[in-house]
Amino acid sequence: MTTESAPAAGDPRRLLADMRTLAHRVRLDQRMTWSALLVLAAATLVAIPFDWFGMKLDCAPDGSCAYARRGMLYYWPWAMLLAYAAIAFLHVRAARARGLGSRVWPYAITGAVTTVVFPGAWVALAVYFSNHPYPEGPLPYWWYVLDRLVMPWGMIGVTLLVLAWLERNVALLLFTVGYLVLVLLVLPMSDGTRLVHWGGLRAQMAVPQLIVGVVLLLGALGFRRRQR
Template sequence: MTHESVPQANSPQELLASVRDLTRQVRVAQRGTWFPLLVLATVTLLAIPVYRYAPYWDVFDACQTGPEYRVCPAPNPAELAYWTVALTIAYAVIAGFYVRQSRRRGLGTPIRPYITVGVALAVLMTAVSSWLTFHPLIPVPADPSSPADIEVGPAAWVVNGLASPVAVIGLALLVLAWVERHWALLAYSVVLLAIVAIMGAQVIQSSSRWFFLPHLLVPAVVLLLGSAVFALFRRASEVEA
């Protein structure tokens, strides 16, 4: 007579596997990654007319004017005001989306850290940009027609790059990746920040008033593509569940 061990329905291995599967399903149900990316892409695209048509407010009296040129070391305060207000509204809309989704699905999402960090970074961006007006890490030539060769260390480019609006968006997305336990979003956020860093290190010398366009269009396209991809993955996960 032989005795064979028969796995029981409530064995520790099966219970552990069930808990892991349930945890994965809950995390997938809590995620709404596509929506923040869509909202932030919209905010980035809406910044284009502000950059193009908003008059420069020299509130810091830092511009240098010559016979045929005008050099301003600081970003347009109108642009900073737009990003601060637009990002704050965007995070409020995103918070509303997650609250509505939680009520509909009956699963709460700890979205507060992402919203708090996002708004804080938007305000900090404005403060750092204002500080850099009087303490520029990358000197601006007094005469753009004959710029001098200025050597700037990588640290200066990093600080200036992190003070940009799209970098602020990417840094906040790292927090969202932690909140949602989303490895794919983490990798995506790192790629977005790398793109911002590479573009920020490029010096554009152009007389066109549309010179800024690549710095807004490229991140906006990346955000839109990310939103579409994460939405497709979410639908696929819901079908499998």
């Protein structure tokens, strides 16, 4: 009696392992995390001069100031729509060049939806406080967190969670969690007086945006280097 060894190519376990390895490589090749972060970083940094020069200030002799960030309101909806369109274009182009499919459309659609949330929440708050007196005393902390979440930089974090899920990207998930902690809990986006005490109100609101843009840019460079 003689025995013959089956070729490795016919081993079901080896075939299954090869299929899993191939599927993993395809998922890695489909990732364009760095390009999404780069586009979002550029949109965030370009927003700073719009917010700076488009901010309407009305300061009283006692030093108190009322402000309206009209430049940011007019800039971000269009900027985010263009940003997510650019991200979708880059993903589809890279996928076609590699002969792969693209899973970026749910991310782009989520980005478009969140783009509507920002001006919608802004208008809703403006209408509410025009018909109701502003609450006396300090606002609860959760109110500030919610306010930062519906701002453009908070919406960026929400869409990055969707991208991490689509790409099955644990590294991007960890980056996004850290980013959201920075935006929602660390940086005072609505009141920069605790962060800087120079340059007036415009500088106090520009510095957190600058930090967010730099963080996104560093993330883009890091993921690009990791993928290469």
